[in-house]
Amino acid sequence: MRSIRTQMMLFFSLLIFVPIVISSANVYYALENYLEKQYVKQQAQSIDNLASELGEWRFKLQDLSLRLFGDRRVQQFLRYPNTAQTGEQLQRTTDFRQALQIYTSTNNAEVSIFVVRGNGTIYGDGLSAAYKSYIDSRIETARRGAGLPVWENAGEIGRIALFRQINDNETDLNRPIGYLFLLLDKREVDRIIGRYSVDAGQQYAVYDAAGSLELSTDPGISGAFLRRIGSEPRVSAQRTMQLDGESYITFAEKRSDWTLVSWIPEKEVLQPARELFFGILFITVALLCFSVFMVLFLSHRITKPLKMIQRKMKQIGEGVFIFKVPVVRNDEVGELAFAMNRMSDEIVSLIQKNREEEAKRRRIQLQTLEYQINPHFLYNTLDSVNMLARKHKDPIIADIVTYLSRLFRIGLNQGRELITVADEVRHVTYYLKIQEIRFSGQLYWQIHMDESIANVKMIKFLLQPLVENSINHGIRKRDEPGHIEICVRAEPDFIVLEVKDDGVGMNRERLEQVRQSLAAGSDDQEADHGFGLRNVHQRIQLHYGDRYGLELASESGQGTTVAIRLPNR
Structure with a gap:
């Protein structure tokens, strides 16, 4: 048999736990959906802006390369090989060097500009052995571009490279006369991306259609995953993708032959929902503990007097009718205790009345017995008195009568x-x-x-x-x-x-x-x-x-x- 305390504890626990769990699940899934939608909306706008800014940065650098390509001083210097140290040739060299210095100083220190003559000589400030080796290895790639700009992630020198072939734009536009290399600081791209990175887990990458350029804020990510993100035909599309057992929310923005992609672990986006869920769970546990405490407190207040009344009822069954249940509460339990006390008083009163009547009956019976002097004793005594009186005229008779009268008097x-x-x-x-x-x-x-x-x-x-x-x-x-x-x-x-x-x-x-x-x-x-x-x-x-x-x-x-x-x- 379950006690009242157990039933109350089970009832109140279910009363608190079930609604809170249902509400928590509903809030959790609603918040998940809301957070994901809001994040998608915000990030779609953010990646669009980032793609625009990267496009402006790219256009600025390609415009720089075009200006260098068409600059008369650069064209004059490259068109006439340095075969003789004439005054005219020295002037061309001087003008060319001044032009490089102007372009370099104009773009601060973020761009290193190098020009390569047809004979392989490299001109430019800050040329290192690593730079020279890289430039030499990319001359053929620039020649295949036939004057079009080529972007590349020059990982071996830690720079982004923009290079192109310089053609003679005065006599024969198809005749190559040199090569232009712009080595760009990667930190500038990182600064641009950093302005749009709000969440710690948000990652960005950009790659071109040719596959030569691939920049990513996560060095450990594979190029195949980046292309999976950008393979969606729609522009500014968001999807969920799996990588190594983890789910990511991804974005892609395609501009010309460059594709900008972004991804973030889904758990990072939904972290507030989980925190809210665990907060609600903690509150639920706290409420359960509080409800258990209150149930114990209330049940103790209710069951303690009931148990006392139960014990008193058991005593009544065992024949103990004199008891008092403390009446300390003015409610139904107090009324029950008062009724028990009144019943006890009535039972005791009836028992006492019955005892008094029985005692009265016995006293009457005993008083009757007291006054019923043994007839044999009286007969024998009187017979003795009679015999002595007739036979003797002895004072003993007087003594017997005296003793008998005193006996009756005291009795x-x-x-x-x-x-x-x-x-x-x-x-x-x-x-x-x-x-x-x-x-x-x-x-x-x-x-x-x-x-x-x-x-x-x-x-x-x-x-x-x-x-x-x-x-x-x-x-x-x-x-x-x-x-x-x-x-x-x-x-x-x-x-x-x-x-x-x-x-x-x-x-x-x-x-x-x-x-x-x-x-x-x-x-x-x-x-x-x-x-x-x-x-x-x-x-x-x-x-x-x-x-x-x-x-x-x-x-x-x-x-x-x-x-x-x-x-x-």
């Missing part, structure tokens, strides 16, 4: 139930004196009383039935005189009244039967001599409680001892 006690210990002892003393006269020479007795408890109150008529029981069932059944000893003493918190005789006693089986008769509380007045003992035993328990009563000890042929233990109050 009746003006209808009061309690007498002092001293009066109880005097009452049994008068009874014993009468019996001593009756059984002259057969009954001997003595009484010992602790005077410190003489004024302690007790219920009356306890010792006389015990003494009568000792005489009738103990001493009279033996063939020789018997003794009765009464001892009244004080113990810590108790008063002990003990009647001991040396009569015939009881065997173990009979003693156990009498003890069981006392415990059972049978009212069978025909049942042997146990009736007088039961009467005393029930009166004691009715007045003082079940802890008190008679205690019996007996041995066959040795006598019987009956003890009464009462509270010392």
Whole structure:
């Protein structure tokens, strides 16, 4: 069976978890779609602008190469080989060098300009062995271009190269007279691209149709992947491509024979969506923890009083009706606790009323028994008085009558139930004196009383039935005189009244039967001599409680001892 706490915890957890998970998934996928669309829109515009700026940069450098190509000073210098050191030739050389210096200074340090004569001589500032080797290796490529510009990524020298063949533009445009090489700083391209790089994972590349130029911000990317991106026939198209198990969002912009491509890992674009999702997940976990705490708190507030009421109901089933459930809340649980307390009070009231009625009934019965003096005793006593009066005119008769009157006087006690210990002892003393006269020479007795408890109150008529029981069932059944000893003493918190005789006693089986008769509380007045003992035993328990009563000890042929233990109050 599931407890209320478990059911509440499960209900509230589902109540919080399910809507949040559904909302989180919906927000995540909606945000993914939105981020991708916004990024595509933004990046499409960005790559278009970047392609335009790269086109302007390319046009500027190609325009520079055309101006150098058609510059008269360059044409004059290349058209006439340096065969003789004439004044005219020296002037051409001087003009040519001045022209190179002007073009170089005009374009700052981003462009290194070199001119190659037909005989292979290279002119230009900053010529290094690496540059010379590269230029020599590209003369044939420039010749095949037949005057058209050729772009190349000169990776071995760390530059971008723009070179072309210079033809004679005055006499024969098809006649080559030299070659022009522009070596460009790659950092200028990086600066242009950097102005359009917003995301850290965004990469760019540009390549030409001839395959000689290939520039990329990611050196590790393959040329095949770049051409896959640019192979889409549409302009400014965006797609998703896979490379090495990772998905990329790609863009391509084609301008003339150059293609600009861009790509970024899809996870970089969707990173905000994932961060938002994990944030929502964290909030969900926090809410679940909070809900568990609140469920434990609320269930404790609800189930604690309910469990207490459950325990009290169980006690009712076990017969315990006196209890109080604390009423600390003004709600349904508090009303239930109040109703339980009211039910307990009513049950206790009914039980108490029933007990009072039962006690009243027993008191009436016992009072009736108190006033019913044993007819045999009265008959025998009166018979003795009559016989003595006729046979003797002895003062003993006067004593018997005196003892009898005092006995009645103490026994009746003006209808009061309690007498002092001293009066109880005097009452049994008068009874014993009468019996001593009756059984002259057969009954001997003595009484010992602790005077410190003489004024302690007790219920009356306890010792006389015990003494009568000792005489009738103990001493009279033996063939020789018997003794009765009464001892009244004080113990810590108790008063002990003990009647001991040396009569015939009881065997173990009979003693156990009498003890069981006392415990059972049978009212069978025909049942042997146990009736007088039961009467005393029930009166004691009715007045003082079940802890008190008679205690019996007996041995066959040795006598019987009956003890009464009462509270010392």
